[in-house]
Amino acid sequence: MSTTTATLEQQLAWIAVDWGSSNLRAWGLNEHDQVITQATSDKGMLSLKADEYEAELLRLVGDWLPTTGQTDVLVCGMAGARQGWLEAAYLPVPTRLDQLSQGAVTPTLSGDQLRVYLLPGLSQTRSTATHFDVMRGEETQLAGLVADSPDFTGLACLPGTHAKWATLKAGAVSGFSTYLTGELYQLLANKSVLRHSIGSDKLQDPVCRETFIAAVSEIYAAPETFSSRLFGLRAQDLLDGRLPTGDTRGAVLAARLSGLAIGLELAGACRECPTDKPIMLIGNQTLSQRYTLALNTIGHQAQHMDGDAAVLAGLRLAHQSLKAANC
Amino acid sequence: MSTTTATLEQQLAWIAVDWGSSNLRAWGLNEHDQVITQATSDKGMLSLKADEYEAELLRLVGDWLPTTGQTDVLVCGMAGARQGWLEAAYLPVPTRLDQLSQGAVTPTLSGDQLRVYLLPGLSQTRSTATHFDVMRGEETQLAGLVADSPDFTGLACLPGTHAKWATLKAGAVSGFSTYLTGELYQLLANKSVLRHSIGSDKLQDPVCRETFIAAVSEIYAAPETFSSRLFGLRAQDLLDGRLPTGDTRGAVLAARLSGLAIGLELAGACRECPTDKPIMLIGNQTLSQRYTLALNTIGHQAQHMDGDAAVLAGLRLAHQSLKAANC
Numbered sequence: 246m247s248t249t250t251a252t253l254e255q256q257l258a259w260i261a262v263d264w265g266s267s268n269l270r271a272w273g274l275n276e277h278d279q280v281i282t283q284a285t286s287d288k289g290m291l292s293l294k295a296d297e298y299e300a301e302l303l304r305l306v307g308d309w310l311p312t313t314g315q316t317d318v319l320v321c322g323m324a325g326a327r328q329g330w331l332e333a334a335y336l337p338v339p340t341r342l343d344q345l346s347q348g349a350v351t352p353t354l355s356g357d358q359l360r361v362y363l364l365p366g367l368s369q370t371r372s373t374a375t376h377f378d379v380m381r382g383e384e385t386q387l388a389g390l391v392a393d394s395p396d397f398t399g400l401a402c403l404p405g406t407h408a409k410w411a412t413l414k415a416g417a418v419s420g421f422s423t424y425l426t427g428e429l430y431q432l433l434a435n436k437s438v439l440r441h442s443i444g445s446d447k448l449q450d451p452v453c454r455e456t457f458i459a460a461v462s463e464i465y466a467a468p469e470t471f472s473s474r475l476f477g478l479r480a481q482d483l484l485d486g487r488l489p490t491g492d493t494r495g496a497v498l499a500a501r502l503s504g505l506a507i508g509l510e511l512a513g514a515c516r517e518c519p520t521d522k523p524i525m526l527i528g529n530q531t532l533s534q535r536y537t538l539a540l541n542t543i544g545h546q547a548q549h550m551d552g553d554a555a556v557l558a559g560l561r562l563a564h565q566s567l568k569a570a571n572c
Numbered sequence: 573m574s575t576t577t578a579t580l581e582q583q584l585a586w587i588a589v590d591w592g593s594s595n596l597r598a599w600g601l602n603e604h605d606q607v608i609t610q611a612t613s614d615k616g617m618l619s620l621k622a623d624e625y626e627a628e629l630l631r632l633v634g635d636w637l638p639t640t641g642q643t644d645v646l647v648c649g650m651a652g653a654r655q656g657w658l659e660a661a662y663l664p665v666p667t668r669l670d671q672l673s674q675g676a677v678t679p680t681l682s683g684d685q686l687r688v689y690l691l692p693g694l695s696q697t698r699s700t701a702t703h704f705d706v707m708r709g710e711e712t713q714l715a716g717l718v719a720d721s722p723d724f725t726g727l728a729c730l731p732g733t734h735a736k737w738a739t740l741k742a743g744a745v746s747g748f749s750t751y752l753t754g755e756l757y758q759l760l761a762n763k764s765v766l767r768h769s770i771g772s773d774k775l776q777d778p779v780c781r782e783t784f785i786a787a788v789s790e791i792y793a794a795p796e797t798f799s800s801r802l803f804g805l806r807a808q809d810l811l812d813g814r815l816p817t818g819d820t821r822g823a824v825l826a827a828r829l830s831g832l833a834i835g836l837e838l839a840g841a842c843r844e845c846p847t848d849k850p851i852m853l854i855g856n857q858t859l860s861q862r863y864t865l866a867l868n869t870i871g872h873q874a875q876h877m878d879g880d881a882a883v884l885a886g887l888r889l890a891h892q893s894l895k896a897a898n899c
Contacts, residue, residue, distance in 0.1 A: 335811075376800070376808075378803065424800050437756075468795045471798060477703040480695075485698075509796065513797045
């Protein structure tokens, strides 16, 4: 063990951290920006006060640190929110994704082993678009997308509780929209009158897959019917003699609800975007597969980038631009 | 007291009951169908087992009854649901509203003072429309609308947790849709990320009124943006320097959420209906005023019928047709 630690200390060049609302992930990287160690914790922003972040970070990465000198720590996500460690003010769009580090803030630390940079989120106001929006954490995943192609142009989607759609032009975010899709699904499935009908979704089941596709099509064609189709789902459970019984029944209705929620999102996000260029999905594989199926249903192609790989690539890009600025 | 009771017993001709999920209301009527007494209870369908209804009804109206003979009790609402007193199967649309009593069921009672008729709800299946739907209780309010004009043709809306829109043709319901509007509002205002921003709605405040109208217009014109405008509301709270402070801030954002939810409903319900005929709103005055404002915003006129008056008129109509059938 002591050999490994010694090697780690010698190799460690800097630390990347994705510090979200409910957990954090830290990676130790060498001078070639390769991951040599990693750690996770459930101490997200929601469970920490501002003066508890430094101790939590040291608890997690203290063993990685060399005995002398200062180690850079690049942090994205909710640690930079107003209610987090220290506020890194939103950068207004349009913002080049290779310049996020220009908005980083450095909290004052009690020790001198670390130099922490909290990266900013992005904001959009009525002066730059038709509606207000914010993101914090996702911008670093988007930066990961442009790390290998600095002038990337296209549409990117980050599925999730609050799904983000960003329009990228020559490496800059020109505008974005957040859809409440994941949260709407959870509220409706667990807290509304539909909870009596919704089971566990199983998209691999052919009948669920078919139901999901049909629901995406229906709501994409007529988004104004969203609210009535929600109640219709409950009525279908009461009236439709053709529905399967047992667990499959709840799974089919869950697939329908998922299709309605994602279809509404696509109706808002994809109506006016060209179909000749694939939409870049950034996130976990399961959710990205579901989105790919939905996008294919309405005539769009999709590519997938792993969410963890994206955030790490984005933090690398930010670290490189910080080093370049400090030279 | 004894004088009043004696008079009541002598006058009482029949009893009307609206038995919902969470409460019930009973009216005693004379032979001219005039209300001579009433009572309410919080023992709705959700708090009663099937064998507890008779006792609860007798507890509420027992003092009204004559010492001899049987009294008719006409009941609408959830008491006739499968999980209620006794199931009165849904009548499929199209159904004439003056013939609801043909689907009434009569539970077996332990005593012989009452003769109870549970009125049915209405159902719509894929064979009669594009989507499944059900109502139970609202059909009797709709019957109240046609009580004075048996061949009524037009569009009626019953605002609420699950708002109902019914197309009436010559006194029959030809189709209907339920919108989850009220439930969506409650879930989003109290359980979603928006709960941090939403206060008490005050539509009488001019700035709230203006915000409500703007939100209705926006979502009516672009219902596909519903989910992103929800998150935009949270972002606006974080970013918009022009928002008022204090209680008014939460009230303005509540008005916006209400406008988005109702505007989505109107986009689904009103897009293809003619503007030359007013839409009939059946419900309480506060909610009907809000819907009138929303309807006027999109170029529709509205008329209002009180919800209690409607249900009572519908129960009267059902009682008259029962009496006619029994002659």
